[in-house]
Amino acid sequence: MSKLRSIVCASLMAAACAVVAGAPPAQAANLLSNPGFETGSLAPWSCTGGLGSVVSTPVQAGTRALQGAASSSDNAQCTQTVAVQANTAYVLTGWVRGNYVYLGITGGASTWTPTAAAYTKLTVNFTTGAGQTSVQVFTHGWYGQGTYFADEISLDGPGGVGVPSAPGTPSVSGITNTSLTLGWAASSGATGYRVYEGTTQRAQVTATMATISGLAACSGHTYTVRAFNSVGESAPSAAATVTTTGCTTTPPTPGGLSVTGTTSTSISLAWNASSGATGYRVYEGTTQRAQVTATSATIGSLATCSSHTYTVRAFNANGESASSAPASATTSGCPNTGLPKHALIGYLHASFANGSGYLRMADVPAAWDIINLAFGEPTSVTSGDIRFQLCPVAECPGVETEAQFIAAIQAKQAQGKKVLLSIGGQNGQVQLTTTAARDRFVSSVAAIIDRYGLNGLDIDFEGHSLFFNSGDSDFRNPTTPVIVNLIAALRSLKARYGSGFVLTMAPETFFVQLGYQFYGGTCAGCDNRAGSYLPVIYAMRNDLTVLHVQDYNSGPIMGLDNQYHTMGGADFHIAMTDMLAAGFPVATTGITFPALREDQIAFGVPAAVSAGNGHTSPAAVQQALNCLVRGTNCGSYSLRGGTSPDLRGLMTWSINWDRFYNWEFMNSHEPFLNALP
Numbered sequence: 001m002s003k004l005r006s007i008v009c010a011s012l013m014a015a016a017c018a019v020v021a022g023a024p025p026a027q028a029a030n031l032l033s034n035p036g037f038e039t040g041s042l043a044p045w046s047c048t049g050g051l052g053s054v055v056s057t058p059v060q061a062g063t064r065a066l067q068g069a070a071s072s073s074d075n076a077q078c079t080q081t082v083a084v085q086a087n088t089a090y091v092l093t094g095w096v097r098g099n100y101v102y103l104g105i106t107g108g109a110s111t112w113t114p115t116a117a118a119y120t121k122l123t124v125n126f127t128t129g130a131g132q133t134s135v136q137v138f139t140h141g142w143y144g145q146g147t148y149f150a151d152e153i154s155l156d157g158p159g160g161v162g163v164p165s166a167p168g169t170p171s172v173s174g175i176t177n178t179s180l181t182l183g184w185a186a187s188s189g190a191t192g193y194r195v196y197e198g199t200t201q202r203a204q205v206t207a208t209m210a211t212i213s214g215l216a217a218c219s220g221h222t223y224t225v226r227a228f229n230s231v232g233e234s235a236p237s238a239a240a241t242v243t244t245t246g247c248t249t250t251p252p253t254p255g256g257l258s259v260t261g262t263t264s265t266s267i268s269l270a271w272n273a274s275s276g277a278t279g280y281r282v283y284e285g286t287t288q289r290a291q292v293t294a295t296s297a298t299i300g301s302l303a304t305c306s307s308h309t310y311t312v313r314a315f316n317a318n319g320e321s322a323s324s325a326p327a328s329a330t331t332s333g334c335p336n337t338g339l340p341k342h343a344l345i346g347y348l349h350a351s352f353a354n355g356s357g358y359l360r361m362a363d364v365p366a367a368w369d370i371i372n373l374a375f376g377e378p379t380s381v382t383s384g385d386i387r388f389q390l391c392p393v394a395e396c397p398g399v400e401t402e403a404q405f406i407a408a409i410q411a412k413q414a415q416g417k418k419v420l421l422s423i424g425g426q427n428g429q430v431q432l433t434t435t436a437a438r439d440r441f442v443s444s445v446a447a448i449i450d451r452y453g454l455n456g457l458d459i460d461f462e463g464h465s466l467f468f469n470s471g472d473s474d475f476r477n478p479t480t481p482v483i484v485n486l487i488a489a490l491r492s493l494k495a496r497y498g499s500g501f502v503l504t505m506a507p508e509t510f511f512v513q514l515g516y517q518f519y520g521g522t523c524a525g526c527d528n529r530a531g532s533y534l535p536v537i538y539a540m541r542n543d544l545t546v547l548h549v550q551d552y553n554s555g556p557i558m559g560l561d562n563q564y565h566t567m568g569g570a571d572f573h574i575a576m577t578d579m580l581a582a583g584f585p586v587a588t589t590g591i592t593f594p595a596l597r598e599d600q601i602a603f604g605v606p607a608a609v610s611a612g613n614g615h616t617s618p619a620a621v622q623q624a625l626n627c628l629v630r631g632t633n634c635g636s637y638s639l640r641g642g643t644s645p646d647l648r649g650l651m652t653w654s655i656n657w658d659r660f661y662n663w664e665f666m667n668s669h670e671p672f673l674n675a676l677p
């Protein structure tokens with residue numbers, strides 16, 4: 001070990017391996033802030049490579065200590081700079097633990113310990129130089145020697161005059177066509193103040209007020225203030241944005257609206273200033289949520305795990321601008337669905353066989369994360385009375401008994417899988433035209449869920465199950481009974497089973513993305529079913545687990561690039577899925593359908609060529625996933641909704657057809673999904 005020590009010391013400055021002697025220091029309180037890391041954060045310490053953290057064990061004293069995770073390429077140096085006096089003696093002490101831990105002054109004296117299984121006290125004596133006004137204290141480990149700990153670091157000696165603190169946010173008064181006045185709170189230790197517009201200094205004063213003149217009428221300006229003294233200049237204050245008077249037109253539309261933060265009950269927004277604006281209004285749809293003079297706002301009192309889409313309009317005495325481009329976000333606190341980050345979802349022909357053959361629940365491979373039982377169907381189109389039974393023995397000679405079926409479901413659930421009842425399908429048309437049908441739907445579906453112990457429900461309404469009455473123009477407030485009653489029924493089931501209830505939907509593109517061009521409640525001469533899933537999705541947006549649109553059995557659909565996209569290739573999946581991640585304006589309604597959360601979005605493809613029109617090769621499916629999740633290999637399409645690293649995954653029709661084709665879909669995509677970030 002002596003050889004390693006000599007190499008380490010040789011690599012440092014000679015002064016860094018010596019202890020500088022000096023006169024005894026003048027005693028003072030510890031000059032370091034957060035010396036024992038008891039605040040629970042590093043500030044004002046700064047650590048290289050992001051390798052520093054505060055831990056609760058092991059500690060030398062108190063309840064916190066510094067942990068530095070030194071790596072082969074970074075010694076995890078943590079520093080703090082403090083003001084000192086020139087030609088003055090100081091004592092630096094600290095308790096350290098680990099292999100090769102250093103304590104010292106940058107460019108000056110230091111000491112170290114080669115090994116400390118328990119906390120060991122290190123001491124460095126030094127004297128500041130002539131004219132020196134600050135020192136930087138450091139502690140670090142050594143390359144490749146592992147994690148170190150430090151606690152109760154103290155710099156003993158008289159304090160110096162430091163850089164003043166940043167002034168408070170300036171207030172604005174006295175606004176005219178050509179001038180304005182700024183005022184701010186005094187900053188301790190300051191001898192003066194400088195006012196900046198961007199990086200350009202506009203004024204220097206000793207008072208806490210400055211008048212800026214020579215401005216253009218109706219011009220926008222953003223100012224910050226820095227305090228200074230003989231040591232240096234403070235950090236900037238928060239910005240104040242203002243527009244001079246004399247505007248004769250409404251301001252232009254604000255740009256750059258973005259989400260800057262979320263909590264379980266709030267969403268924070270920021271945008272670019274709009275020239276000539278005296279203020280800004282934040283809207284959610286047509287409802288005003290905030291009015292501010294700054295270029296940021298926080299919308300509070302929101303529901304946990306709720307999705308919201310906002311726009312901003314600038315205004316002045318002459319009126320209000322057009323709306324900005326929308327920005328969407330979801331509050332935090334979403335419940336744990338129990339699903340993997342990227343899930344494999346498939347339909348099991350439980351009530352019929354068709355050409356793919358019957359597959360027992362117990363024989364479904366463990367790769368499938370959600371198993372949708374196809375299908376629950378109504379006794380009549382408008383009855384709302386849903387029935388489900390296992391495939392008859394005459395059609396499916398290998399069918400299990402109901403007891404075996406239930407036991408197999410329980411075994412899947414014990415593995416963390418979700419088993420849902422899927423209602424509808426190609427032949428199961430459901431129209432809840434009355435409240436009686438709605439209530440019967442709820443009671444009959446609940447009876448099936450309870451009988452088989454299922455995790456939730458999949459809505460696969462096709463054909464003429466959903467449609468609009470003429471004049472039903474707002475997906476946020478639908479009026480057509482078949483839609484209103486379905487929403488009410490789903491809310492009842494969600495309330496009945498609670499947060500663990502899994503709700504998925506499998507609409508065709510006709511009922512979702514086609515709504516970008518045509519909306520059945522408002523368009524003259526178009527199919528009144530166009531976009532008819534949109535009000536259901538919107539109403540259930542905070543309860544929906546996964547929306548996996550069927551990217552098959554579809555005609556060409558226009559994407560957000562205003563180009564038609566055709567099923568069967570990566571481009572179709574990219575364009576259709578991006579519409580859900582970005583949100584889109586609904587036909588001619590003037591209303592934007594908001595983006596869904598990434599974790600709520602998947603897309604569906606046929607498992608094999610016999611399963612449906614629009615079969616896509618595994619390579620093309622994975623190209624689409626790479627584009628949507630990683631932003632790579634997108635071809636000519638540009639993602640409007642950005643990348644979706646939390647994209648939920650893939651759905652297929654069907655598990656039976658995949659088995660028929662030797663599990664090509666499962667074997668290709670399950671490992672690929674697991675490897676996505």
